[in-house]
Amino acid sequence: MDQVQSNLTSPVLASPARVKEALAGQDYLADDRIAQVVFLAAQLSKPVLVEGPAGVGKTELAKALAAVTDRRLIRLQCYEGLDEAKALYEWNYKKQLLRIQADSDKEWNQLEEDIFAEEFLLARPLLEAIRSPEPVVLLIDEVDRVEIETEALLLEILSDFQVSIPELGTVVASTTPFVVLTSNNTRELSEALKRRCLFLHIAYPDTEREKEILLHRVPGLPEHMAIQIARVVRSIRGMDLKKAPSVSESIDWARTLLALSIEHIDEKVVGETLHVLLKYQTDIDKAAKELGGVSDIQ
Amino acid sequence: MITLLTDFIGELRAAGIPVSMVEAIDAMEAVKLVDIGDRSALKAALGATLVKNARHYQAFDVAFEVFFAHHRNIDRDEQGATGSAGPDGGQSNGQTGSQSEIDDLVEALFRAIMGGDAGALEAAARRAVEELAGIEPGRPVGGTYYLYRTLRRLDLDALQERLLEAALAGLDEDDALDTRLAREEVDAQIARLRQEIQDEIRRRLVADRGRQSVARTLRQPLVEDLDLMHATRTDLADIEDVIEPLTRKLAARLARRRRLLRSGRLDFRKTVRRSLATGGVPMDPAFRKGRPHRPEVFLLCDISGSMATFARFTLQFTYAMATQFSKLRSFVFIDTVDEVTRYFGPGVDFNEALGRIATEAEAVWLDGHSDYGNSLARFEERYGSEITPRTTLIITGDARNNYRPPRAELLDQIAQKARAVYWLNPEPRSYWDSGDSVMGRYSPFCDGTYEVRTLRQLEHFVEHLAVPGHLSGRRQRTAQLKSLDGR
Numbered sequence: 001m002d003q004v005q006s007n008l009t010s011p012v013l014a015s016p017a018r019v020k021e022a023l024a025g026q027d028y029l030a031d032d033r034i035a036q037v038v039f040l041a042a043q044l045s046k047p048v049l050v051e052g053p054a055g056v057g058k059t060e061l062a063k064a065l066a067a068v069t070d071r072r073l074i075r076l077q078c079y080e081g082l083d084e085a086k087a088l089y090e091w092n093y094k095k096q097l098l099r100i101q102a103d104s105d106k107e108w109n110q111l112e113e114d115i116f117a118e119e120f121l122l123a124r125p126l127l128e129a130i131r132s133p134e135p136v137v138l139l140i141d142e143v144d145r146v147e148i149e150t151e152a153l154l155l156e157i158l159s160d161f162q163v164s165i166p167e168l169g170t171v172v173a174s175t176t177p178f179v180v181l182t183s184n185n186t187r188e189l190s191e192a193l194k195r196r197c198l199f200l201h202i203a204y205p206d207t208e209r210e211k212e213i214l215l216h217r218v219p220g221l222p223e224h225m226a227i228q229i230a231r232v233v234r235s236i237r238g239m240d241l242k243k244a245p246s247v248s249e250s251i252d253w254a255r256t257l258l259a260l261s262i263e264h265i266d267e268k269v270v271g272e273t274l275h276v277l278l279k280y281q282t283d284i285d286k287a288a289k290e291l292g293g294v295s296d297i298q
Numbered sequence: 299m300i301t302l303l304t305d306f307i308g309e310l311r312a313a314g315i316p317v318s319m320v321e322a323i324d325a326m327e328a329v330k331l332v333d334i335g336d337r338s339a340l341k342a343a344l345g346a347t348l349v350k351n352a353r354h355y356q357a358f359d360v361a362f363e364v365f366f367a368h369h370r371n372i373d374r375d376e377q378g379a380t381g382s383a384g385p386d387g388g389q390s391n392g393q394t395g396s397q398s399e400i401d402d403l404v405e406a407l408f409r410a411i412m413g414g415d416a417g418a419l420e421a422a423a424r425r426a427v428e429e430l431a432g433i434e435p436g437r438p439v440g441g442t443y444y445l446y447r448t449l450r451r452l453d454l455d456a457l458q459e460r461l462l463e464a465a466l467a468g469l470d471e472d473d474a475l476d477t478r479l480a481r482e483e484v485d486a487q488i489a490r491l492r493q494e495i496q497d498e499i500r501r502r503l504v505a506d507r508g509r510q511s512v513a514r515t516l517r518q519p520l521v522e523d524l525d526l527m528h529a530t531r532t533d534l535a536d537i538e539d540v541i542e543p544l545t546r547k548l549a550a551r552l553a554r555r556r557r558l559l560r561s562g563r564l565d566f567r568k569t570v571r572r573s574l575a576t577g578g579v580p581m582d583p584a585f586r587k588g589r590p591h592r593p594e595v596f597l598l599c600d601i602s603g604s605m606a607t608f609a610r611f612t613l614q615f616t617y618a619m620a621t622q623f624s625k626l627r628s629f630v631f632i633d634t635v636d637e638v639t640r641y642f643g644p645g646v647d648f649n650e651a652l653g654r655i656a657t658e659a660e661a662v663w664l665d666g667h668s669d670y671g672n673s674l675a676r677f678e679e680r681y682g683s684e685i686t687p688r689t690t691l692i693i694t695g696d697a698r699n700n701y702r703p704p705r706a707e708l709l710d711q712i713a714q715k716a717r718a719v720y721w722l723n724p725e726p727r728s729y730w731d732s733g734d735s736v737m738g739r740y741s742p743f744c745d746g747t748y749e750v751r752t753l754r755q756l757e758h759f760v761e762h763l764a765v766p767g768h769l770s771g772r773r774q775r776t777a778q779l780k781s782l783d784g785r
Contacts, residue, residue: 032339033342033345036338036339036342036343036346037346040331040332040343044328052352093576093581094576101577147554148554188547191316194350195320195321198328198347199345199346199347199349203352207486228479231483232475232479235478235479266476267473267474267475270475292474
């Protein structure tokens with residue numbers, strides 16, 4: 001099974017421990033579960049569906065994987081209205097029309113061969129991933145924003161790794177891409193899609209792990225600050241907010257505090273820098289009230 | 299191993315997690331690749347292949363703990379180093395645990411938590427269950443009893459106080475933020491301890507009674523299938539958590555359905571402009587977006603007695619979907635009616651709004667017992683003129699009228715003016731018209747009467763309401779009335 005071989009030959013994915021180590025080398029701190037699922041996906045040649053709130057590191061996982069396995073990252077950014085022409089392939093109609101007009105004296109049969117040639121085929125990310133001679137990592141970002149009809153398009157590719165182009169024939173992948181799909185869970189994905197993937201839910205990290213992430217990503221941050229930041233962010237996440245702070249926002253906050261040379265976090269500091277963590281004014285007001293108002297109750 | 303897996307998958311399906319054949323096979327493939335002795339690896343492998351929805355994880359966790367419990371030799375531990383079995387021979391574990399031994403245990407727990415040592419915490423929790431829970435083989439008692447007993451004998455509150463004191467020791471008293479964080483940290487530690495003790499009790503029960511029976515007792519319905527009227531306080535929080543993603547997904551579905559309904563008229567200018575790229579040939583026609591129809595909704599909720607919880611969730615759900623309606627006005631009633639639209643609005647905290655409604659809304663007139671007749675009369679009097687042929691009226695209530703006059707003809711009058719009238723009744727259909735329920739008097743004038751008890755049913759109803767094409771037009775009212783008279 002040549003296709004399976006191409007995943008196994010990557011030594012960094014040979015065991016969960018090695019996966020974790022390799023990802024850490026790329027500044028991506030994965031917990032045990034993430035490492036396990038990535039390992040399984042590599043061994044079973046299955047795509048991984050990564051779900052979770054915004055900013056917890058779903059897209060970063062794909063980027064880190066591409067870096068550790070030394071593969072090219074091909075990214076398909078999904079949006080509502082994405083169709084086959086933008087995702088899979090499209091014929092460059094305009095160029096074809098021009099060619100027909102230029103060769104107006106030629107026989108149709110000869111012309112037909114000419115205009116359905118490689119140079120007129122615009123390969124979009126999915127086709128590119130399949131046709132690539134070297135193994136790639138295919139990132140299908142925010143697949144929940146795509147309509148359910150377009151999902152059907154993905155199904156064929158994910159299960160068989162092949163595409164049929166009527167004029168050129170079936171294109172089969174020579175190397176199996178490592179596929180990562182991310183979803184923000186704004187809608188239910190179809191059962192058929194979920195069946196074909198391994199499921200990985202990344203939630204907000206606990207304080208221990210968040211501290212590690214902060215120390216890794218924000219060089220120069222003292223440990224006591226990292227612990228404090230992780231605890232404050234945990235506290236804020238516990239509140240009933242419109243949008244809880246994500247990991248990327250807590251990293252930004254840590255950087256801000258470091259840049260402002262702040263040694264100790266108190267309500268005043270939090271109040272002044274809350275806008276880095278929270279992006280809705282109602283949330284900021286609520287958090288400021290709750291964090292600052294404790295002294296009244298005491 | 300295969301039998302164990304098959305049983306496990308059976309349990310997941312019984313808990314409401316859909317596991318297909320393909321996924322089951324994937325699970326078996328995945329299990330082959332992991333070291334079975336490594337519990338976390340096994341859990342990750344099974345979770346990745348069998349659970350495809352984050353909300354199902356809780357049920358999965360419970361089932362996993364039961365089916366793949368630690369295979370420790372329980373008997374050996376009982377007679378082991380703790381020496382708690384004593385001459386009684388391990389039967390009456392609960393009788394031991396004199397005060398000094400308990401203090402010893404609490405000290406061990408305290409040190410384990412302060413030191414952040416997970417292994418020591420687990421060991422201490424195990425000891426606690428062994429000595430204090432009083433688990434006897436064959437006793438038909440639930441796990442929660444043992445948990446309660448263990449925690450009471452440990453005096454969890456005192457332990458929490460001690461931990462809090464220790465945490466606050468080094469801190470500046472006036473720093474409110476630090477104090478709050480310290481408190482939360484202690485709460486988290488105590489929660490972990492509870493979880494450890496609960497897991498240990500579960501393991502022992504499984505060893506005693508077998509997997510299937512324990513799993514069956516621990517199985518809980520998914521939040522969307524909970525009966526809203528009988529929701530307990532703990533359920534309330536879960537239900538509220540689920541409403542937001544549910545309404546978000548519903549809104550996405552409805553947006554899609556609306557888009558597919560009408561593609562609108564041809565936009566000539568755009569089409570011609572696009573055709574320039576293809577040499578004047580209009581290969582890609584453009585359409586004007588049809589303006590989506592959004593219904594106007596008047597929501598009339600019974601907030602008496604048991605209906606209050608149901609009304610709360612209906613209001614919350616409907617307001618979460620407020621963007622789907624062009625106008626949304628809400629009213630509450632018990633024996634008279636009052637409009638509560640002004641308490642809601644963008645950015646208003648729902649619980650605050652509910653609180654204000656409870657204190658300020660005037661839904662009670664005489665004695666606080668339901669009077670549908672009078673409520674309808676007041677509603678017709680005050681707001682009847684504002685009902686237009688574009689209005690959809692939704693009434694939620696159990697139609698239990700305390701044997702007062704139902705005044706159904708008023709509903710008829712209102713229904714004549716409105717586009718449609720729907721009734722949501724949380725009681726099972728078989729209970730309608732029993733006792734003082736006058737559902738049967740009102741239903742002829744309703745375009746639809748629905749039994750809505752769970753979030754799932756509510757979601758289904760709102761989905762059909764918000765996108766037209768499923769709404770029936772005006773009914774043949776005269777024909778219906780004739781059949782009612784029996785002529």
